Amino acid sequence: MAAPATPVRLADPVAHAFDIFQAATVSDAMFSLGLKDSALDPIVRLVSGKRLLGRARTVGRTPITANAGQLELAKDYAFAIQQVIDACQPGTVMVIATQGIASHANWGGNMAHRASHLGAVGLVTDGALRDVEEMEGYGLTIFAQGTSVRAGQHRFATTVANEPVFCAGVYIRPDDIILGDRDGVIVIPPEHAADIARKAAELLGIEKEMQSYMDSGASLYDAVMKYKVR
Numbered sequence: 001m002a003a004p005a006t007p008v009r010l011a012d013p014v015a016h017a018f019d020i021f022q023a024a025t026v027s028d029a030m031f032s033l034g035l036k037d038s039a040l041d042p043i044v045r046l047v048s049g050k051r052l053l054g055r056a057r058t059v060g061r062t063p064i065t066a067n068a069g070q071l072e073l074a075k076d077y078a079f080a081i082q083q084v085i086d087a088c089q090p091g092t093v094m095v096i097a098t099q100g101i102a103s104h105a106n107w108g109g110n111m112a113h114r115a116s117h118l119g120a121v122g123l124v125t126d127g128a129l130r131d132v133e134e135m136e137g138y139g140l141t142i143f144a145q146g147t148s149v150r151a152g153q154h155r156f157a158t159t160v161a162n163e164p165v166f167c168a169g170v171y172i173r174p175d176d177i178i179l180g181d182r183d184g185v186i187v188i189p190p191e192h193a194a195d196i197a198r199k200a201a202e203l204l205g206i207e208k209e210m211q212s213y214m215d216s217g218a219s220l221y222d223a224v225m226k227y228k229v230r
Contacts, residue, residue: 012091014190015053015177017197021204023179023186029199030186038187040143040168043100044124045184048132049141052122052180054093056172056187059084060160061098061106061127061152070157080161085111087162090119093178097165098127102145104152105130112138124178124185126168127152143180 018026027039059081062073070078085094094115096106107123109131115123122141123129128148135142145168164173170187172178177188188196210227214220 014193021200023181024183025200026186029196038170040170040185043145044143044168047142047144048135052141054091054121056095056176056178057092058095058165058174060165061156062159064157073157074159077158080158084161085115088115088118088120092120094123095172096125097167100126102128104150104155105148106152109134143185
């Protein structure tokens with residue numbers, strides 16, 4: 001059993017049910033229930049912090065071209081990313097989808113400063129960020145493809161705000177539950193959260209029994225056969 005995740009500071013019993021579970025256990029639970037795989041591609045890695053648990057707020061960004069910038073792509077979204085950040089609440093996880101492009105940072109110190117002040121707990125992006133040391137100072141947990149000193153301003157346009165996005169191969173909706181640890185990030189659909197939490201608790205119990213059985217002298221093979229795990 002892992003240490004508790006970064007707390008969801010807003011009272012959120014649905015999300016809090018996953019405090020004690022590793023992302024891998026939740027992935028196994030969803031597989032056992034026949035739910036669709038919602039683990040982000042491992043290209044998104046832990047950059048700062050340890051664990052993350054909260055509710056998604058989503059932003060989608062598109063690289064501008066020589067003949068199409070923010071005004072051409074989505075003129076009404078020119079300041080949408082700032083507005084989404086300004087609407088953060090305790091327990092918010094910012095999700096910024098960049099089509100997997102990590103050449104320039106789409107998250108930085110000023111954004112982190114404002115989001116953390118409002119109670120946000122972290123960021124998930126398939127792109128890049130900068131000012132990592134500031135993130136650590138704010139206590140934010142960050143998952144990203146990487147870092148870049150280059151600013152994304154004038155290089156990306158915001159085209160989606162508080163609507164579903166595709167990030168690292170996964171469809172993420174506003175208010176989906178985001179759980180991340182050193183193994184990776186998984187998206188938990190709230191409508192299935194209760195069933196997933198129950199199954200995860202069941203699997204965690206089986207794992208403890210299996211390890212206790214091996215501690216008593218059983219082989220790994222015997223334990224696998226007894227508890228019918230892969």
